[in-house]
Amino acid sequence: MMTETITPKSFDMSKREDWEAARRYIDTLAQSNSTQADKFFIDLCDSAGDDLGRLSNTISLGYDPKTPRGARALVDAALSVSTRFPNRIDRGILFAYKLGRPEIAHVLIDAILVGTPGPRQLSNVEKFLVHYEADDKKAIEICHRILAHDPYRVGTLTHQAELASRVQSAHILSNVPPIARGVLASFEPEAYLNILDGGATASAVEKQFSNWPADLWRVVGFDPHPDADLSVDKTANVQMIRTALGQAPGTVMLYHTKIDGASSIYRPNLAYLENLVHGNGHRLSDQMAVISESEVAAIDLDTWRRTAGIPPFDFIKLNVQGAELQILKGAPDSLERCLGIQSEVAFAPVYEESPVFREMDAFLDAAGFTFFDIRKTTTSGRTSHRTVPFMGSRVGQFRWPSRQITEAHVLYLRDPFHPKEVGCARWQDPDIWLRLALISEMNGQVDFAMQLCETVLDRWPSHFEDQGAALTAALNTASDFYHNLNLRNS
Numbered sequence: 001m002m003t004e005t006i007t008p009k010s011f012d013m014s015k016r017e018d019w020e021a022a023r024r025y026i027d028t029l030a031q032s033n034s035t036q037a038d039k040f041f042i043d044l045c046d047s048a049g050d051d052l053g054r055l056s057n058t059i060s061l062g063y064d065p066k067t068p069r070g071a072r073a074l075v076d077a078a079l080s081v082s083t084r085f086p087n088r089i090d091r092g093i094l095f096a097y098k099l100g101r102p103e104i105a106h107v108l109i110d111a112i113l114v115g116t117p118g119p120r121q122l123s124n125v126e127k128f129l130v131h132y133e134a135d136d137k138k139a140i141e142i143c144h145r146i147l148a149h150d151p152y153r154v155g156t157l158t159h160q161a162e163l164a165s166r167v168q169s170a171h172i173l174s175n176v177p178p179i180a181r182g183v184l185a186s187f188e189p190e191a192y193l194n195i196l197d198g199g200a201t202a203s204a205v206e207k208q209f210s211n212w213p214a215d216l217w218r219v220v221g222f223d224p225h226p227d228a229d230l231s232v233d234k235t236a237n238v239q240m241i242r243t244a245l246g247q248a249p250g251t252v253m254l255y256h257t258k259i260d261g262a263s264s265i266y267r268p269n270l271a272y273l274e275n276l277v278h279g280n281g282h283r284l285s286d287q288m289a290v291i292s293e294s295e296v297a298a299i300d301l302d303t304w305r306r307t308a309g310i311p312p313f314d315f316i317k318l319n320v321q322g323a324e325l326q327i328l329k330g331a332p333d334s335l336e337r338c339l340g341i342q343s344e345v346a347f348a349p350v351y352e353e354s355p356v357f358r359e360m361d362a363f364l365d366a367a368g369f370t371f372f373d374i375r376k377t378t379t380s381g382r383t384s385h386r387t388v389p390f391m392g393s394r395v396g397q398f399r400w401p402s403r404q405i406t407e408a409h410v411l412y413l414r415d416p417f418h419p420k421e422v423g424c425a426r427w428q429d430p431d432i433w434l435r436l437a438l439i440s441e442m443n444g445q446v447d448f449a450m451q452l453c454e455t456v457l458d459r460w461p462s463h464f465e466d467q468g469a470a471l472t473a474a475l476n477t478a479s480d481f482y483h484n485l486n487l488r489n490s
Contacts, residue, residue, distance in 0.1 A: 008043040013054040023061050030063070037063070038070035045073045056085040059092070071095040075104060082111035090124045097132040109138060113145075122146045126156060136163045136170075168489075169444065174210045178481045179441045179449045182474020183434045184216055186464060191431075193438060194311055196301070196334075197221040198245050198327060199319035199344075201228040201261075206238050208442075220310065224254060224296040225263060246298035246323070247330035256292045264321035266351035273350065276380040276406065284380060288350075300330035312337035315439050319344045319409070322354030325363060335367055339432070340439040341412045348380075348406045357410070368421055369412035372445055379403040411443055416452075430460040446482055450475060 011022040022044070030037035041063050048054035055077050065071045078092020089108050096105035109125055117125075122145055129139035143160035146153060176184070193216060197205045200221030209217045218237055223230060224244035232238040244252055244265070252265045262268065273284040305312075316338050318324040324343045328335055341364065345357040361371060381403050414436060416427045426432050437452035453475055457468045464471065 008040065008047040011044070013044070013048060013057045014051075019057055019061070023063075026061060026063050030066075034066040038065050038067045041065060041070055042073040045077050048077075052081050052084050056081045056088045059088050062091070064091070065095065068099065071099050075099060075101070078108055079104065082108055086111045086115040087117065087121060090121055090128075093125060093128050097128060097134060102132075102134050105134065106138065109142075113141070117145075119146065119149060123156075126159065130159050130163075136167045139163050140167065168485075170207070173208050173442060174212075176212055177441050178478035179446070179453065179475065180438050182471045182478065183438045183453065184213075185470060185474070186434060187216065193217045193315075193435070194313050195219045196313040196316045196318075198317060198324075199223055199321075200230060200240055201225065205317070206232050206234055209234075209237070220313075224252075224298070225256075225260065226294070227260065244296050244298040244323075245301055245304075245320070245327045245330075247300060247326045249299045249303055250297075251295050252298045254294050254296045255290045256294065257288045258291055259287045262288045262321060264323065264351055264354070265326075266322045266354040269349050269352045272348070275383055276348075276404075277383055278380060283383065284350075301327060302331045302333045305334060314338065314435055315340045315342075315442070317342045322346065322351040325355040325360050328363065328367075339414050339436045340443065341369060342409055342443070343412070344407060344409050346407050348404065350406060360410075364412050368414060368418075368424070370415040370418050371410065372413050372448075373411040373443070374408050375411065376409045377405045378407040380406045411445075413440060413443070413445065413448070415448075416455075430456045430463045446478075450478070 006025060011018040011025075013019055013022065026037055026040055026044075029040060041058075041061075044058045044061075045055065048058055059074065059077050059081065063074075065074055075092050075096050078089040078096075082089050082092075089111065093105045093108045096102070096108065105128070109129075112121060112125060122142055126139060126142045126146060129135060129142060140160060140163050143156050143163065146156050147160065150156075195205060195218070197219055198221075200223045205219050205221070209219070214234070214237055219239070221230065221238065221240045222243055222245050223240070224242060226242075228242065230240035230242060232240060244254070246252055246265075254263060254265060255267055256263045257268060268285075268288040268290065270285045270289065273288055276284040278284055278287060304310075313334055316328075316334070318327060318341070320327065321344070324345070328341075328343075343360065345360050346354065347357050349356065364371075379402075414426075415421055416424075416433065416436075421427065433452050433456045437449040437456075440446075440452065441449040453471060456463065457472060457475075461467045
C-alpha cells in the first residue's frame with residue numbers, strides 16, 4: 001500500500017494490515033512532528049464518519065494526542081462508540097479528565113461498567129480516577145469490581161481503603177463533626193472560623209463546609225494562575241482573589257509548566273528532574289518543562305489583611321509549588337495569631353533554589369508550631385533502562401517495591417502542652433483552646449481536640465454559662481460517635 005502522499009484515506013481502518021500500517025505511521029510521525037501526528041489522527045477520526053467500527057479501530061491505535069484539538073477528537077470518538085464498543089474507550093476517559101470534562105469521563109465509565117469489562121480495562125479506569133481524584137465513590141465501585149476477581153491486589157486494596165476513608169471523612173466534616181458542634185455552640189456571635197486557602201484552584205474547602213451554618217465560617221482563597229478555576233457557590237462565605245501571595249507587595253514571575261499544577265514562581269530543576277519519573281515512565285523533566293512565563297501581581301498576607309480589614313486566620317492552607325515558606329515569612333502578624341497550617345513541602349530539589357522540608361520545619365518550629373501529620377504524598381520513580389512497573393499511591397502506607405517521596409502535604413498545629421508554648425499569653429484565653437480544638441478535629445486530630453476541650457472544662461468551668469454542661473454532653477456524644485466509627489471500620 002504505497003502512495004506518494006500518505007493521507008488518512010490511504011488506510012482502510014477495517015483491514016488489519018492497514019490498521020497496523022496506520023499505527024506504525026502515526027507512531028513514527030509523532031516522534032518527529034507531534035502537531036502533524038495530531039492532525040493525522042483527527043483526520044482519521046473524520047474519515048471514519050459514522051462507521052463506528054472504523055472509529056473504534058482508530059481509537060485502538062493507542063495514540064495519545066498532544067493538542068486540545070486532538071484530545072477533543074479522541075473524546076468525541078470515544079463517546080460515539082461507547083455503547084457499541086465499551087472495551088475501546090479507556091483512553092477517552094483519560095483525555096476527558098485532561099480536558100477538564102469529568103462529566104464526559106463519567107458517561108464513558110458508566111458505559112464500561114454496563115458491559116463486561118476485563119481486569120486490565122478496570123485497572124486503567126481505577127488509575128485515571130485515583131490520579132485525577134475525580135469521583136471517589138465511582139473509584140470505590142471500580143476497586144470493588146476488580147477485587148471481586150482478584151482479592152490480593154495490594155495496590156487496589158490500598159486505593160479502596162484510602163478512598164473509602166476519604167469519602168467517610170468528607171461526609172463527617174461537611175456535616176459538622178461532633179466535637180465541633182459542641183465547640184461552635186459556645187462561640188460568640190460573629191466569632192466565625194476564618195480560613196486561608198492559598199493555591200485555590202478548584203478549591204475543596206467550600207465542600208468541606210457545605211452543610212455548616214453560614215455564620216460560622218469564612219474562606220479567602222488566592223491563586224494567580226490565569227486559568228485557575230476560582231468559581232464558588234457560597235459567595236457570601238468564600239472570597240476568591242486572582243493574585244499571588246508572596247513575601248512582599250510587588251510582582252513575581254510565574255513559570256507556566258506543561259502540567260498546569262506544577263506552575264511556580266521557581267523554575268523547575270530540570271537537571272534533577274531528568275532522573276525522576278511519574279507513574280510508569282513519564283520523565284518529570286518533560287512534564288514540568290516551562291512553556292511560558294508571565295509577570296503576576298503579588299502581595300504579602302499581612303498587608304492584604306490589614307487593607308481588607310480581615311481578622312486573623314485560624315487556619316492557613318498553602319499549596320503553591322515551593323512558595324509556601326516565602327508567604328509565611330512575609331506574614332509574621334498573621335502567623336503569630338494562626339493556630340494551624342497545612343502546607344505542601346518538597347523533600348527533593350524539584351524547583352531551583354526553592355526551600356525543602358527541613359527549612360519549613362525549622363521555620364515553623366521556631367514560630368511555635370508542632371509537626372502533627374503527613375498526608376497526600378507524591379512519589380517519584382527513577383529513570384533506568386530496566387524500569388520497575390509501579391502504580392503509585394498517595395495513601396502514605398508502606399508498599400514494596402516503594403518509591404521516593406518527593407512532595408507531601410504536612411500538618412502543623414499549635415500545642416499548648418509543648419514546652420516551648422507553655423506559659424505563652426495566648427493560652428490564658430479559653431476561646432483559643434476551643435478554636436484550636438475545632439481546627440484539630442477538622443484535620444483528623446480527634447484525640448488532641450478532645451484533650452483541649454477537657455482541659456478548658458477543668459480550668460475554666462466558669463467560662464460557660466452552664467458551667468460547661470453542654471460541652472461535656474457534646475464530648476460524651478463525640479466519644480460514642482468515634483467509638484462506633486472505629487467498630488464499623490475494624
